[in-house]
Amino acid sequence: MRTENNTEAGTGIEAVAGDGSAAPVRFDTKIAVLLREDLEPWQRLNVTAFLVSGLGTVSPEVVGEPYADADGTGYLPMFRQPVLVFQGTKETLTAAHSRALSRSLPTAVFTSDLFGTGNDRDNRAAVRAVGRDQLDLVGMAVHGPRNAVDKVLKGARMHP
Template sequence: MTMDTKLVVILREDLPPAIAANAGVVLGLALGGRLENSVAADTKDADGGVHAGLNPHPVPTLVASGERLREIKAGADEQDLTVVGFNEVARRSRDYGAYMDALAATPASDLEYAGVALHGPRTVVNKLTRQLPLMR
């Protein structure tokens, strides 16, 4: 069954593994909190153990250069998409108040993204991301 919507996470290609993992988790949590029905029903294994429901969307994790991430974020902001950007101001802040203060003092043109998550119509998401490789 093909879904009408698509969800992708795009990470900056030069991130060290630990930072890439953190960025993916931060983006997934932030995006999931914005989507209705983002978690399927809990289910049981053959022994009766309960397993928490997961997101029913496949979630490809793609990579892009920092400049390409900025372009994708800008293009996605102009579309009918849910967009979450995890920028370096956020990544380096130690609490949310410090992030809000630092972001308020940072021009959009100076933001560097560790990653971006997108959700929306499959055709729109595909158009923005079709040339990007999967993370390896």
């Protein structure tokens, strides 16, 4: 038996086992981050955090409900589905960027120039100063149908 997970966009399908217990949710969308493989560990973490930070504003259905512990302390909501992190060469990243844009998927970019800025205004100015095909990408995030995201990430491998 399958039941729709009634989110705004219906992005999850929940299978109900014969004993009534819920099987893991399988999402028909994917959130993925692709990092350039030559980044330092601190850069990988920083870039990943920045890249996914805007996703919930353009795709609010990916954000779940707020959390609370047993004592009633409230916590912020998080993504409802996993964020998969991949890595690849500069060429892999450039190709993935082109494929994501050609499919009109929500995409975030992080360029090498952003390591030298310290605020949102300067970050946006640094990206705006460079043409799309000349961006020195070190990371990107993409969200969309699983099969489309898989095609965008062709050639990338899961981050270790």
